[in-house]
Amino acid sequence: MLIQDPKQRIELWNRLLRHNAEKKLFESFQEAPPIEVADFLVQQSSRVGLHLFSLLPKETQGMVFSHFTEDYQHHVYRKLPRRVLGGIFVHMASDERVDFYQKLSEKEQAKLLPYLPKKVKQDILELCAYPVETAGGIMSTDFATVEENMIVAEALKRLREDAPSRKMMYYLYVVDEEMQMKGILSLKDLVLEDSKTKISDILQDNYVFIEVDEDKESVARKIEKYDLVALPVLNEEKQIVGIVSYDDAMDIIRAEQTEDMERFMGIESIDQELDYLQTSSVQHFRKRVGWIVGLFIASSLSAIVMHSYENSLQSVLKSLLLYFPVINDAGGNTGSQTATVVIRALSLGNVTVKDWLRILFKELRVALLFVLCLFLLAFLKVIFFSGPWGKLLFKGSAHESLPGGLFLFAFVVSLSLSLQVIVSTAIGAGLPLFIKWRGGDPALAASPMITTCVDVTGLFIYFTIASLLLL
Numbered sequence: 001m002l003i004q005d006p007k008q009r010i011e012l013w014n015r016l017l018r019h020n021a022e023k024k025l026f027e028s029f030q031e032a033p034p035i036e037v038a039d040f041l042v043q044q045s046s047r048v049g050l051h052l053f054s055l056l057p058k059e060t061q062g063m064v065f066s067h068f069t070e071d072y073q074h075h076v077y078r079k080l081p082r083r084v085l086g087g088i089f090v091h092m093a094s095d096e097r098v099d100f101y102q103k104l105s106e107k108e109q110a111k112l113l114p115y116l117p118k119k120v121k122q123d124i125l126e127l128c129a130y131p132v133e134t135a136g137g138i139m140s141t142d143f144a145t146v147e148e149n150m151i152v153a154e155a156l157k158r159l160r161e162d163a164p165s166r167k168m169m170y171y172l173y174v175v176d177e178e179m180q181m182k183g184i185l186s187l188k189d190l191v192l193e194d195s196k197t198k199i200s201d202i203l204q205d206n207y208v209f210i211e212v213d214e215d216k217e218s219v220a221r222k223i224e225k226y227d228l229v230a231l232p233v234l235n236e237e238k239q240i241v242g243i244v245s246y247d248d249a250m251d252i253i254r255a256e257q258t259e260d261m262e263r264f265m266g267i268e269s270i271d272q273e274l275d276y277l278q279t280s281s282v283q284h285f286r287k288r289v290g291w292i293v294g295l296f297i298a299s300s301l302s303a304i305v306m307h308s309y310e311n312s313l314q315s316v317l318k319s320l321l322l323y324f325p326v327i328n329d330a331g332g333n334t335g336s337q338t339a340t341v342v343i344r345a346l347s348l349g350n351v352t353v354k355d356w357l358r359i360l361f362k363e364l365r366v367a368l369l370f371v372l373c374l375f376l377l378a379f380l381k382v383i384f385f386s387g388p389w390g391k392l393l394f395k396g397s398a399h400e401s402l403p404g405g406l407f408l409f410a411f412v413v414s415l416s417l418s419l420q421v422i423v424s425t426a427i428g429a430g431l432p433l434f435i436k437w438r439g440g441d442p443a444l445a446a447s448p449m450i451t452t453c454v455d456v457t458g459l460f461i462y463f464t465i466a467s468l469l470l471l
Contacts, residue, residue, distance in 0.1 A: 062091025
């Protein structure tokens with residue numbers, strides 16, 4: 001009986017493994033998705049997992065190996081003979097085997113190549129020639145082509161002979177004798193048409209494609225935008241050289257989101273994506289220490305600002321510092337919010353650096369609306385906590401010793417907060433745009449960077465207004 005529930009399937013596999021019922025275990029493996037088999041093998045001891053993997057059929061080994069974690073792939077690579085690995089590579093998707101091959105050292109690559117079939121070896125070397133950040137670096141060569149001068153019966157015969165990967169047969173790519181793209185055709189359309197119908201009469205010549213040197217993030221956005229299973233990759237001569245599928249696009253988007261999240265929190269990204277628990281404390285330290293130390297040094301500017309105003313504002317410094325967290329938090333929140341919105345718009349392609357003036361104008365209008373709310377709230381808060389009413393809740397009140405009186409002090413706090421919100425908004429919008437303009441990743445305008453900039457500007461604004469109006 002076929003079990004559909006993954007949890008029940010895992011329980012069955014563990015039970016069969018305990019009773020050494022390997023025959024039934026492998027029969028059940030064949031009925032399950034390869035990714036579940038891979039997860040199950042990874043959870044076993046190194047000896048048991050490798051033993052079970054080595055007994056799988058070669059075709060199944062190729063699919064399961066593709067779903068192993070990167071660490072486990074390298075573990076299997078080190079344990080199995082190169083000749084066996086060459087057979088596994090044959091049954092892997094072209095883009096997945098190239099991804100693994102590129103992560104090997106040059107010595108390991110040289111040792112593996114002699115054991116690969118000529119066609120697989122040529123395919124790997126061709127795909128490795130493209131930069132990893134481009135469509136060529138992530139594309140697969142598992143696609144089906146038919147010629148425009150064929151009839152449906154001939155096209156079906158071609159498909160049976162070529163036997164491309166089944167998961168890549170949603171679309172058929174129509175080409176001429178020089179492999180130049182002429183159109184696209186769904187497998188459904190081909191099957192439903194009369195066997196004598198010419199391919200040129202039923203192809204769709206209005207299709208979306210990707211250029212081979214196009215950035216992979218742009219490729220992922222294009223697949224997402226047009227909601228397609230796969231897109232053809234064309235070279236300068238408009239010849240099809242590969243395809244990028246939706247699952248590749250999902251991997252790119254997930255990796256980009258992880259990278260943006262890490263950079264947004266001031267964590268250095270690394271090429272090798274590891275599980276949290278698999279990453280050592282030293283690796284975590286190396287990823288984070290650069291930003292922590294850099295921002296600590298930058299935050300020293302706050303101390304310099306405070307020292308520069310210490311003598312002139314000594315009489316009211318205690319009262320001023322009482323309300324600085326309010327100003328600082330408001331600036332940090334608005335700055336981080338603005339940066340998040342702008343970075344997201346840039347990553348989705350909704351705006352570009354050329355729209356910088358419109359972006360700043362829009363965000364400043366939002367900031368002014370914030371100011372209308374926060375100015376009054378800050379004013380009332382100072383009146384309540386530093387005024388006579390504060391004596392009912394707290395011991396003493398500083399309002400009697402404030403130059404200019406309670407209302408002027410409340411105005412200073414409210415005005416400083418309002419200006420801080422406006423400046424923080426400008427920083428939050430401007431930093432991502434500036435970094436993008438300089439060719440960097442806008443996610444570098446991260447929350448820690450925004451916070452540090454806001455701290456320094458907040459102190460400067462607050463103390464400058466206080467020195468001008470209270471002294």
